Amino acid sequence: xxxxxxxxxxxxxxxxxxxxxxxxxxxxxxxxxxxxxxxxxxxxxxxxxxxxxxxxxxxxxxxxxxxxxxxxxxxxxxxxxxxxxxxxxxxxxxxxxxxxxxxxxxxxxxxxxxxxxxxxxxxxxxxxxxxxxxxxxxxxxxxxxxxxxxxxxxxxxxxxxxxxxxxxxxxxxxxxxxxxxxxxxxxxxxxxxxxxxxxxxxxxxxxxxxxxxxxxxxxxxxxxxxxxxxxxxxxxxxxxxxxxxxxxxxxxxxxxxxxxxxxxxxxxxxxxxxxxxxxxxxxxxxxxxxxxxxxxxxxxxxxxxxxxxxxxxxxxxxxxxxxxxxxxxxxxxxxxxxxxxxxxxxxxxxxxxxxxxxxxxxxxxxxxxxxxxxxxxxxxxxxxxxxxxxxxxxxxxxxxxxxxxxxxxxxxxxxxxxxxxxxxxxxxxxxxxxxxxxxxxxxxxxxxxxxxxxxxxxxxxxxxxxxxxxxxxxxxxxxxxxxxxxxxxxxxxxxxxxxxxxxxxxxxxxxxxxxxxxxxxxxxxxxxxxxxxxxxxxxxxxxxxxxxxxxxxxxxxxxxxxxxxxxxx
Numbered sequence: 001x002x003x004x005x006x007x008x009x010x011x012x013x014x015x016x017x018x019x020x021x022x023x024x025x026x027x028x029x030x031x032x033x034x035x036x037x038x039x040x041x042x043x044x045x046x047x048x049x050x051x052x053x054x055x056x057x058x059x060x061x062x063x064x065x066x067x068x069x070x071x072x073x074x075x076x077x078x079x080x081x082x083x084x085x086x087x088x089x090x091x092x093x094x095x096x097x098x099x100x101x102x103x104x105x106x107x108x109x110x111x112x113x114x115x116x117x118x119x120x121x122x123x124x125x126x127x128x129x130x131x132x133x134x135x136x137x138x139x140x141x142x143x144x145x146x147x148x149x150x151x152x153x154x155x156x157x158x159x160x161x162x163x164x165x166x167x168x169x170x171x172x173x174x175x176x177x178x179x180x181x182x183x184x185x186x187x188x189x190x191x192x193x194x195x196x197x198x199x200x201x202x203x204x205x206x207x208x209x210x211x212x213x214x215x216x217x218x219x220x221x222x223x224x225x226x227x228x229x230x231x232x233x234x235x236x237x238x239x240x241x242x243x244x245x246x247x248x249x250x251x252x253x254x255x256x257x258x259x260x261x262x263x264x265x266x267x268x269x270x271x272x273x274x275x276x277x278x279x280x281x282x283x284x285x286x287x288x289x290x291x292x293x294x295x296x297x298x299x300x301x302x303x304x305x306x307x308x309x310x311x312x313x314x315x316x317x318x319x320x321x322x323x324x325x326x327x328x329x330x331x332x333x334x335x336x337x338x339x340x341x342x343x344x345x346x347x348x349x350x351x352x353x354x355x356x357x358x359x360x361x362x363x364x365x366x367x368x369x370x371x372x373x374x375x376x377x378x379x380x381x382x383x384x385x386x387x388x389x390x391x392x393x394x395x396x397x398x399x400x401x402x403x404x405x406x407x408x409x410x411x412x413x414x415x416x417x418x419x420x421x422x423x424x425x426x427x428x429x430x431x432x433x434x435x436x437x438x439x440x441x442x443x444x445x446x447x448x449x450x451x452x453x454x455x456x457x458x459x460x461x462x463x464x465x466x467x468x469x470x471x472x473x474x475x476x477x478x479x480x481x482x483x484x485x486x487x488x489x490x491x492x493x494x495x496x497x498x499x500x501x502x503x504x505x506x507x508x509x510x511x512x513x514x515x516x517x518x519x520x521x522x523x524x525x526x527x528x529x530x531x532x533x534x535x536x537x538x539x540x541x542x543x544x545x546x547x548x549x550x551x552x553x554x555x556x557x558x559x560x561x562x563x564x565x566x567x568x569x
Contacts, residue, residue: 153196153199153200153265153266153267153319154266154267154268155266156266158264158265158266159293159294160235161233161235161264161273161275162188162235162262162263162264162293163292163293163294164235164236164239165235165236165238165239165262165264165275165277166183166260166262166292166293167292168236168239168240169181169239169252169260169277172239172243172252172253173252173253176253178253178255179255179258181257181258181259181260181279182258182259182260182285182289182290182291182292183259183260183261183289183290183291183292183293184217184259184260184261184286184288184289184290185261185288185290185426185497186215186217186261186286186288186426186476186477186478186497187215187216187217187259187260187261187278187280188261188262188263188293189215189261189426189429189477190210190213190215190216190261190263190278190477191261191262191263191276191277191278192261192262192263192264192265192276193263193429194207194210194225194263194276195263195264195265195274195275195276196263196265197320198227198274198276199229199265199266199267199271199274200319200320201319201320202267202269202271204227204229206225206227207225208528209528209529210223210225210278211223211280212529213529214472214475214476214477214529214531215477216278216280216477217280217282217286217476217477218475218476219259219280219281219282220281220282220283221256221257221258221280221281221282221283222254222256222257222279222280222281223278223279223280223281224251224254224257224278224279225276225277225278225279226242226248226251226252226276226277226279227274227275227276228241228242228274228275229271229273229274229275230271230272230273231270231271231272232272232273233266233272233273234273235264235273235275238273238275239252251279254279254281256281257279257280257281258280258281258282258285259279259280259281259282259285259286259289260277260278260279260280261277261278262275262276262277262278262293263275263276263277286476287496288496288497309425309432309444309446309455309456309457309499310424310425310426310428310432310444310446310497310498310499311425311428319378319379320379321379321380321399322399323379323380323381323399325399325400325401326380326381326397326398326399326400326401327345327360327361327381327397327398327401327402327403328345328360328372328380328381328383328397329345329347329348330347330348330381330524331381331522331523331524332348332522332523332524332525333345333346333347333348333354333372333381334346334348334354334520334522334534334542334558334567334568335360335370335372335383335520335567335568336357336536336562336565336566336567336568337364337365337367337370337565337566337568338564338565339564339565340362340365341362341363341364341365341366341367342359342361342362342364343359343360343361343362343364343370343383343568344357344358344359344360344565345357345358345360346358348524348525351525351526351527352525352526352544352556352558354558354559360402360403361383361395361403364385366387366388366389367385367386367387367388368386368387368388368415369385369386369419369568369569370383370384370385370386370566370568370569371383371384371385371386371419371421371568371569372384372520372568372569373421373422373431374397374431375394375396375430375431375447376396376430376449376450377429377430377431378396379399380396380397380398380399381397382394382395382396382397382403383395383397383403383568384409384421385406386414386415386417386419387414387415388415389412389415390411390412390413390414390415390416391408391410391411391412391414392408392409392410392414392453393406393407393408393409394406394407394409394450407450408452409448409450409451409452409453410452410453410454411452414435416437416438417435417436417437418435418436418437418465418466418467418468419433419434419435419436419468420433420434420468420469420470420481420569421433421434421470421569422470422471422479422521423479424444424470424479424495424497425444425497425498425499426477426478426496426497426498428447430447431447432444432445432446432447433445433447433453434459434468434470434481435456436463436465436468440461440462440463440464441458441460441461441463442458442459442460442461442463442481442493442501443456443457443458443459444456444457444458444459444499457499459499459500459501460493460500460501463481463483463493464483464485465483465484465485465491466484466485466486467483467484467516467518467519468481468482468483468484469481469482469484469519469520469521469533469569470521471521471531471533471547472531472547473492473494473509473547473550473551474494474550474551475531475547475548475550477497478494478495478496478497479495479497480492480493480494480495481493481495481501482509482510482519482533483506484513484516484519486514487514488511488512488513488514488515488516489508489510489511489513490508490509490510490511490513491506491507491508491509492506492507492508492509493506509551509552510552513535515537515538515539516535516536516537516538517536517537517538517566517567518534518535518536518566518567518568518569519533519534519535519536519567519569520533520534520535520536520567520568520569521533521569522534522544525544525546526546526548530546530547530548531546531547531548532544532545532546532547532548533545533547533552534558534567535555535567536562536565536566536567540560540561540562540563541557541560541562542557542558542560542562542567543555543556543557543558544556544557544558
């Protein structure tokens with residue numbers, strides 16, 4: 001009888017070279033490691049089973065060696081028998097040490113193939129990668145994906161599944177004489193985003209250099225990622241699969257790990273559950289580390305936050321879209337408004353390089369400020385506009401190009417506020433608005449989708465600035481605020497991912513910015529997951545300041561022309 005479920009697992013880990021560590025690093029190639037192709041289809045069908053032999057550093061096929069990873073999953077007939085001749089360079093595949101005997105062809109095309117179980121051994125990397133300065137650890141670009149919708153993603157509550165995965169992992173560690181790992185919501189956000197990402201695209205792949213993501217919070221004692229999917233929703237069996245694979249099992253029992261995060265996504269496709277777990281080792285536990293998902297805190301906890309604003313109202317799972325035809329193509333694009341009220345976009349083409357400006361809208365002469373954000377988290381970038389007449393509107397971006405008709409989110413009174421827009425709340429992937437009034441009161445406005453924005457909560461008082469910018473300044477995974485004062489100094493207000501600022505002295509992080517008329521927070525401007533800010537200055541100059549080192553680096557100019565243009569934020 002064919003098995004009633006189907007599972008796929010992946011693992012990626014960083015290990016030390018000590019005697020107590022997992023196996024030595026595998027040789028890395030451009031395609032991945034140990035000859036594994038990272039760009040060919042993963043086809044499921046047939047009854048073959050492939051087991052990962054992490055200690056030998058290779059795949060040991062039981063029947064069919066033609067198994068690849070990191071491309072869309074498709075239902076297909078069993079793969080043809082392998083040719084004894086070497087594979088062509090254009091179609092790399094896992095090559096076993098000895099070619100197995102080809103399996104017999106099915107007796108008839110009407111025979112339903114049994115599900116295949118695929119286990120992919122871990123990719124190992126040396127620990128010195130963790131010790132490298134963040135600025136030198138840029139990740140490779142993620143592969144382009146076709147335009148997709150969120151229809152396959154089921155927005156059901158995953159809290160019980162995450163707790164199950166967390167509990168089963170710790171039960172296994174304790175049974176093997178190890179300390180439990182703790183839980184961190186910021187790490188969990190990293191895991192959940194990647195789970196949603198691969199589930200939306202139906203692709204099995206690891207996030208390249210995930211440990212350089214700010215939400216990893218600079219681990220210094222190992223890092224790992226494991227992935228599994230199933231055709232049912234049994235979260236406990238995800239852990240059982242990992243335990244049954246030598247490479248994944250070594251990661252579950254790595255004594256260096258002390259923090260984990262988990263992401264679970266549900267779909268209505270063949271694979272109903274997608275699970276991603278990230279493990280990290282820290283000499284000092286990051287602030288906000290919890291004993292369990294939703295549990296008590298170890299060390300400094302997050303300040304309590306009102307559930308009506310920072311808690312996500314729905315479980316939203318955004319798709320990964322191909323934005324090559326969109327008005328705004330990525331998070332590093334520079335958008336500006338010219339003297340005729342036209343909205344211009346300069347698409348990012350590489351590290352600090354940009355394409356020529358193209359007109360993507362008109363009628364923005366009356367705008368006080370324009371903000372670039374994915375307000376509805378549908379995968380396409382939107383334009384949020386604060387108008388001089390006091391209104392606040394949203395132009396929703398279309399992945400195929402252009403914008404939808406504007407929607408009014410606020411009617412009157414918004415012109416008196418200084419705004420910043422971004423993902424302020426750590427447990428809510430929808431963007432929010434921070435607004436500063438003339439009395440120094442800083443408010444958080446929750447995201448109501450296309451509804452009227454009215455509810456707010458006070459974040460801080462005594463904040464005085466002529467311009468705000470929201471950015472993860474120190475790379476700890478939480479958004480912070482740069483407050484530009486009229487004297488040209490910039491103060492840093494660090495966030496916790498909740499409705500409160502950190503209780504600390506406000507550091508001055510820059511001076512001489514009195515001529516700055518626009519601050520745009522940028523991601524991926526110099527590489528995947530990099531952070532920085534672009535400044536519009538009075539002498540028709542736009543500068544980029546990198547934040548990879550956790551502080552403002554020396555600026556570099558971005559080619560214009562910028563005469564008569566205001567920078568969107």
